[in-house]
Amino acid sequence: MKVGIIRCLQTEDICPGTACFLVTKDGKGAFQETGPVDIVGFVTCGGCPGKRVIPRAKMLIDKGAEAIVLSSCMSKGNPIGYPCPHFANIRDAVMKVVGPDIPIIEWTH
Numbered sequence: 001m002k003v004g005i006i007r008c009l010q011t012e013d014i015c016p017g018t019a020c021f022l023v024t025k026d027g028k029g030a031f032q033e034t035g036p037v038d039i040v041g042f043v044t045c046g047g048c049p050g051k052r053v054i055p056r057a058k059m060l061i062d063k064g065a066e067a068i069v070l071s072s073c074m075s076k077g078n079p080i081g082y083p084c085p086h087f088a089n090i091r092d093a094v095m096k097v098v099g100p101d102i103p104i105i106e107w108t109h
């Protein structure tokens with residue numbers, strides 16, 4: 001499976017995405033069911049309040065993503081325990097733009 005990952009821009013200063021790359025490569029964490037996946041793109045939300053996820057999710061689909069992944073820095077607040085306050089809106093906006101055939105994975109590790 002090919003996935004596109006969207007992450008928190010505010011978290012870039014403290015996390016380069018290392019754990020996300022490991023769990024996708026090894027089929028661990030959120031990818032235990034899918035097995036190892038290929039990353040077609042690894043982008044940020046564009047900054048608060050995350051409205052840029054809409055064109056970015058479309059771009060990831062255009063690049064071949066079969067699922068959109070919202071990383072754990074957004075949904076769980078890794079690594080500092082500070083989840084995105086806009087997560088529900090971002091997830092719903094992504095679901096709307098990609099349509100019912102593209103699954104949304106709401107965490108990574």
Ligand code: SF4
Nearest residue numbers: 008045048049050084
């Ligand atoms: S909108 Fe959420 S995911 Fe994006 S930078 Fe702000 S806190 Fe991070």
